[in-house]
Amino acid sequence: MDDIANSHDLEELECELDAAAAKAGRKARRRTAIHDIEPGADWNDVEHAILTRRSIRKFKGRQVPAHMIRRILEMGRFAPSQGNCQPWSFVVVRDKAMIAEMEQYCVAVCKNMTATIDYTNYPAGSEQRAVIMANTQKLNRENPNSFHPVPMTAIKSIANGRFAVFHRAPTVILILMDKRGVGVPEVDVGVVGTNIVLAAQSVGLGTCWIGFSKLLSSNPALVEKLGVQPPFEIAEAISVGYPIGNPTQQAISRQTHQIVWWEDGKKEILY
């Protein structure tokens, strides 16, 4: 490993290269200046976009110009991925009939699910409730993520028409994942989506991740119609449109999370 220079040698190398260039009368900048920001400095544009991004579920009716969708997708293209394998592609749906078809199918699945697993439809003490609860709690235990109480409440709301799966957005971006991706392609899909969502926020668009888009995968005919071919599968969707109101006027309050901080041989717990 002797041929791998340590970071001190590399810094020297930068200096030598610049000095040599200056001597030869060439303008060459091989060093990047270090600009640490001052403690407590104001948010920069990227930080501001992160802090004011909200998941938008109520959109204005007007369509987003096509070039703006292309623009935010372009930001996705430059997301980091494991081994730079870029295990993604996209389906952009701006066709009202197609979005309606996707919506209809997801609602049907949710209706079916509430009918078979939502015991809250039956009064306490009833036999039906007890039977369904036993089945559901078994599912709950086997799939604690999918059958978490939060999506259960959402499934119920979708089934009874209280909210739309794709939130009636004018544009829906389906993120497809190449199953053959390096390592954990699901993570890469999350990263590409975050790029898209933050880019959208920075140009005044509202977005919402639609985890229920997974339901589409259980309809092979619709998947094919959408243009999804193996080895790609629908991993996630992002609804895009203009938000109602001004949800970016102020940053919100959120929980803090534990940070274990190792430094100078000591461990600290921060929040």
Added chain:
Amino acid sequence: MSDASVEKAAVPADHLPIWDDPHEAIYHRVSIDLDKCDGCKLCVVVCPANILELFGPKDSQKARLKGDANGCMSCNNCYAVCASQGIIASKPYDFAGFYEQKQISEFMFPRKF
């Protein structure tokens, strides 16, 4: 302020929460400052859980929770759209017996380090 949080039920370790039991599926509700609320209705419109409504006479309407409506995810979209900062969620949802909240602390606005 109308923070109607409920006591958590004591449950055995292998118990799974009952979704419609407010002692087991605890969605911490938003607090609304009626002095600040100008009845613009934006919070009602953007709430993903659809648990808010307007009440009162037409010329001085205010926002409130819909009866015993449950489902607040503490997303604070209501706070984000509120021009008078009159509504806020400051506690996470919690499901007795599903899992315990761990390595997590109170709500805070963005801090500048």
